[in-house]
Amino acid sequence: MLPGAIQCTGEDTSVNRRVIGSSPNRGAKDFTWESAHRLPNLFEVNWSRTRRKPKKPHLDYLEKFDESHICRRSTVPEFHLLMFSQKATSSIVGALCFCLVLTSFCPLGMAQKKTAPVEATPPPVREDFKFGNIDLEILEQSELLDTKLERDGLVLQDEAANAYVRRIGQSLVPKGLELERVSWRFRVLRDPQPNAFALPNGSIYITTGLIFLVDNESQLAAIIAHELTHVMRRHTYVQNRSNRKKFLTMNIMAAVGAYAPGGIAGAVIIVATTVAPFILMATVFGYSRDLEREADLKGVDMMISAEYSPEEMVNVMKLLDKDIEGENIRLFYNDHSSLDERIKYLSSYLGARSDRVTHQMELNRERAAYFKTMESVMRHDLQLSISAGRFRSAVFHAQRLVDFHADSENLFWLAEAYRTLGPRSPQVTAKELTNSAKKDAAKKRQKRTLEEEERELLETPAGKDNWQRHQQKAEELYLRALNAENPVPAAHRGLGMLYEKLGRANDATSEYEKYIVLAPSAIDRERIKRRIEALRRT
Amino acid sequence: MRLNNSVVVFRLRALILVLATVLLIGFTSPIHAQFLHPKIKSKETTIRTVVVLPAKVNVVRDSMKGPEGMAAESGEMSMRVEKMIAEVLSKQKNVTTLSPPSAASGQGDSQPNYNVADFQTKFDDLLPKIMKKRSDVKKGRFTMGDEVLNLNLEKSTDAIVFIRGEGKKLTGGKTAFTLLVGGVPAYLRLQIGIVDARNGDVLLYTDPIFGGDPTTAVDRLRKALEKGFKKLPAAQATR
Secondary structure (H helix, E strand, C coil), rough: CCCCCCCCHHHHHHHHCCCCCCCCCCCCCCCCHHHHHHHHHHHHHHHHHCCCCCCCCHHHHHHHHHHHHHHHHCCCCCHHHHHHHHHHHHHHHEEEEEHHHHHHHCCCCCCCCCCCCCCCCCCCCCCCCCHHHHHHHHHHHHHHHHHHHHHCCCEECHHHHHHHHHHHHHCCCCCCCCCCCCCCCEEEEECCCEEEEEECCCCEEEEEEHHCCCCCCCHHHHHHHHHHHHHHHHHHHHHHHHHHHHHHHHHHHHHHCCCCEEEHHHHHHHHHHHHHHHHHHHHHHHHHHHHHHHHHHHHHHHHHHCCCCCCCHHHHHHHHHHHCCCCCCCCCCCCCCCCCHHHHHHHHHHHHCCCCCEEEEHHHHHHHHHHHHHHHHHHHHHHHHCCCCCHHHHHHHHHHHHHHHHCCHHHHHHHHHHHHHCCCCCCCCCCCHHHHHHHHHHHHHHHHHHHHHHHHHHHHHHHHHHHHHHHHHHHHHHHHHCCCCCCCCHHHHHHHHHHHHHCCHHHHHHHHHHHHHHCCCCCCCCHHHHHHHHHHHC | CCCCCHHHHHHHHHHHHHHHHHHHHHHHHHHHHHHHEEHHHHCCCCCCCEEEEEEEEEEEEEEEEEEECCCHHHHHHHHHHHHHHHHHHHHHHHCEECCCCCCCCCCHHHHHHHHHHHHHHHHHHHHHHHHCCCCHHHHHHHHHHHHHHHHHHCCCCCCHHHHHEEEEEEHHHHHHHHHCCCCCCCCEEEEEEEEEEECEEEEECCCCECCCCCCCCCHHHHHHHHHHCCCCCCCCCCC
8 A cells, every 4th residue: 555545445455464674583593492591590590509598489490500410401311300390481481482483583584674675676476375264264355355345435436547547457467467356347446535545356556646746647557567566466465464473473472471470580571561562563564665655666567567667656746745635644664665765675676677768858758648537536535635625736636737738627636635725835834744734633633513613714814815815716717618629617615605605695696596506406405495595684 | 567478469459350340330331321312301302213324343353362253243243233233223122223224335326335434434533532532412402414314224214223243252261261360251332322313413322342352242132132121112013
């Protein structure tokens, strides 16, 4: 998934199924049963060396042994028996857990290490992958999720857009590739947040928000290639297998921690079992980052094979880095590498792989063709953005659409975006883009409704100023939309809403009435009628 | 003063027990949490007919190896909750349930289907704000706006019911683990919002909860729902 991702419902996408990035098995090899036996003794040896009397009476026997006994287990069996029975049990259990943590670090020999050379990408398909019961369960969940997304009205029923995405997807899949239990489906999801995700059954979803964000077909191909790699390299299954191991380890650690004995050994176990889950979670995210890196790099290879401009993979990362709403908060751990890092390694990889730089004119042509094909999807996304309160994104994207084609409908959407933007600033300031400011804003978003936010902003001089400017701009754009060729009736509705807010009841009524006449079967006819009635009453 | 190890361990366990009790009380208290809009309390608005929008209940199976999705069971659970809410409202509050605006046919005009989806998303956006201060429902603070009219429901519809839920079912191993070590037991928590079909005001918010396997505990679900709507005034029975 891409940054700012929505978490899909369903186990296969929402549950953490991450893989590790640290060096496998290091430490586990050195940490044997014998050394595990040795651990508790070290504390005791220190005591005996300093000739301090042990604090616990039952440890008195330790003074009988000197340091040399500790390692020579075979020569003093009774010592080890005593230790095992009385003191070391808990430490061994702790050590066992530690070993489990270390063994779970093993990335199934599949994830790449970050230090690996960028050229060393694995083959596109994981040939040796065998389906287990748990994988089949995930597959079943994926099929159900597909059905659910469609049933819930989240899949865009735009045949032209879906066919376009499908064509790009199929051109990227290596010719003649048949993958077990994979049937390729490429669909557009009605979500204004830029995102894409792949299900292990071969369903690839691109949100309308992402379609709007990218500039041309090659950039869309870059995203699809990335998602295709997740399916082809069976990342969901691999990650899920790895996660299950880690969850089991965490639970065992929790059990050991709950029944830890007293004393220093107990304290050590409690500390270890408290810290271990955090380490495990870090490895979960680390593994995920490695898989994302693999998907990025394999994606570039696939783009080159399908004759798309591979440098667009870097450009799409740069686009994703644009935080229009000021909502991408950097967490301590992320399942994706930072975009800066991704841009860096992709640039380095491209330097090694690409021998072709696409001419700007070619890209411009591609951009125009892309906007023409996706215009209806982009308009749909504007409606979703406004409805979701993503007003800044709406203004930004509507402006791009108007720059491309200033027809009545596009002008109407830009007017709508400005009207609903209200007292907010059209762009987030540098101060608002700091991580702490974003966190504060996220907290406020959780507390305040959009109306409350507007009311608060209108009390400030900057808010008032913004509101005035945006209403003026919106009015101007609505009028332009109405004067353009084939004017959209919805511009009358927009003007009506604008005038109603400005307190011009008569003008608002008149615009609403025009709308009802021009769009008699509009879905919001009843709503507008009631507004007219309410305005007449006042 | 030096404390004996066994005393420390005993105190630690006692502390964990107290914390667990406090958490358990905190966990189960929302059973009675119901918040009514002043218009409902003052009987200015009475709910007689409702439309129940498709419920979104998500149940996961928690095993020792982590949570696993239960998409099919979640779907069944959603339908069961929808039906049961309609039953409870009808039997106890004389509220009639009308059919939702559209069933997804997958063909033809997709706009009504999108409309329902968008309202569901709008409620999802509002829900965290309600959760943050549920008692503000009593002040009439939350609204979805007059856009609800775009759903084009029957004119007699007074309110729209939104249902969300999350639950957890434990495997045998995890149940044993929970008993021995502790952890969240099996449960189902619902979040139900009733919204005025004319102006979008949130008229009622309730979040019934019960412990036990959510996929099998039908009676507990019914009881939790009955308690959840306890404060809602009943409509006059039609003759």
